[in-house]
Amino acid sequence: MMDGEKGCAPRVSLWELFWVMFKIGAFTVGGGYAMLLVIQRELTSRKWISEEDFPDLIALSQAAPGLLAVNISIFAGYKVRGNAGAVVATLGSCMPPFLIILIIAAVFGGYADNPYVVKAFKGMRPAVVALIAVPMIKMARAGCKAWWQWAVAAVALALVAFLEVSPVYILVVVIVIGVMFAVLREGRGKQ
Amino acid sequence: MIFWELFWHFFIIGLFTIGGGYAMLPLIRHEVVAEHRWITDQMFTDMVAISQMTPGPIGINTATYIGYSVVHGMGYGQFLSVLGSFTATFAVVLPSFLIVLAICRVYTRFNHSTIFTGTMSWLRPCVAGLIGAAAVILITPENFIDWKSWVIFVASFLVTMFTKFNPILTLLVCAGIGLLVY
Structure with missing residues (x-):
């Protein structure tokens, strides 16, 4: 799937890639999830990503850290035009919110x-x-399906809200515990 | 130096954002408000409101806004404030960029390995708890000034939870209510 420039579509210009990502960045209002359908339409109608590959793209974008809409644009940019495509796609999707917020930040100070x-x-x-x-x-x-998952959620909430523990420490600890349990369970499954 | 600090903290924020824009809020709040007191909880709440109402992923919006405000708040001019915006936004995207490119090279097809799904079964509840913490922390006397605030809170909570009403419209309606009752 992620085979760089060997996509199914004819070679896409970097400018077109930038413009499509710019539109995605400009219209993703109130978070990435709301705009998944629009992104899907933009990418699949141009045959940059096939309909069957789109769920994989979402899953990968959710697994990587960061913002969903930005991750999708990095993946799609790489798929279409390799490394240069990834750079251009990231610039395109980040530029509209960046410019709009800059204007608001500069103006809002005077009206606060x-x-x-x-x-x-x-x-x-x-x-x-x-x-x-x-x-x-x-x-x-x-x-949260099991009781211990509710406990994880409650402990994380309490540590951050009432003890001001850094969320980063909590995430690191939970990742380590999660990987350990998963490895242990897989080891037991193989015996 | 302020630019290096902005870069470092927003890099960490980008790196540990697991589960999208809302998952970024507790991280930003901790690094920017609790750790450095660059801004207050009330300013943070206002920034989230503005980020919600403007296009773009909420994490990019908040990074740009905070980068600008932090440098501007220290008495620097317009140009350096814009540079602050750029630094924070660049830093928050950089980890995603590097990791996504690495994944592109390694994976040919998304692999639902048992280790990955096992780890996610721990991470998802944890992230939910962290987002909850951000909500609890922002229930401050400055944000909830009287009983009317609580009415607005309960009403917008119910509307967002149980209807598909657009959150931007919710905020605009609440801004209108604020103009009428305060």
Whole structure:
């Protein structure tokens, strides 16, 4: 699948690759998952990625660290035009949010004390917390099947929220434990 | 030096973001608010709101915004602030870029190895807990000023949880409510 430039489509120009990724970056509003369908349509209609390969691409993009939409664009860029394609695709998908936020950051500083802005943000802040709480619950429901998984979630939450432990340490420890258990179980399965 | 620190912290944030944009929030919050006090929890909440409402993956938006604000907040000019934005955004994408390219070279087809799925069975609950922690931490007196805040919280939670209502519209409606009641 990931065989660099030996794709099925004719050689794609780097400019076209950049432009398609730019569009994906510009229209991915509110997180990567919402836009998976749009990304799929953009990539498969151009035959850059086949319909059958798309689920693999998603799985790989989720397994790699980072942001889903960006990872997909790196994979697709590499598939279409090798290393240069990966660079161009990453630039393309990151540029729209980068530019838009720069403008907002530069302008918002001047309006932060405006009474209307202050009121609007007073209304939005509790909603932001709700918007973070919902994916947490959805992820917990999807990822916690056994009691010990709920325990992992609860301990991670408590350590970070109440003891200010760095999430990085917790992730490292959980990865080490997870790999150890998986290796042990596989070893036992082979005996 | 501030640019090196931005680079290093956002590199770590990018490296440990497992499970998409929301998984990045507890990491950013810890590195930027708890560790360095570059910004306050309230500013962090505002940045998440702005990132949600603008196009682009939320992690890129927050990195760009924080990179700018941190350098700007230290009294540097526009150009260096933009450089701060660039540093944070570049650093947050770099780990993905390197790892995805490595995977491209190694794998020919995605391998659902038992070790990978076994490790993920530990990681998924952990990430859910970390995101939950970010939500709990942001329930501060500054973000929840009175009972009206709690009404907004419960209402937007229920709407997001049980309907397909667009989160951007949710935020805009709440901004409108803020203008009316405060």
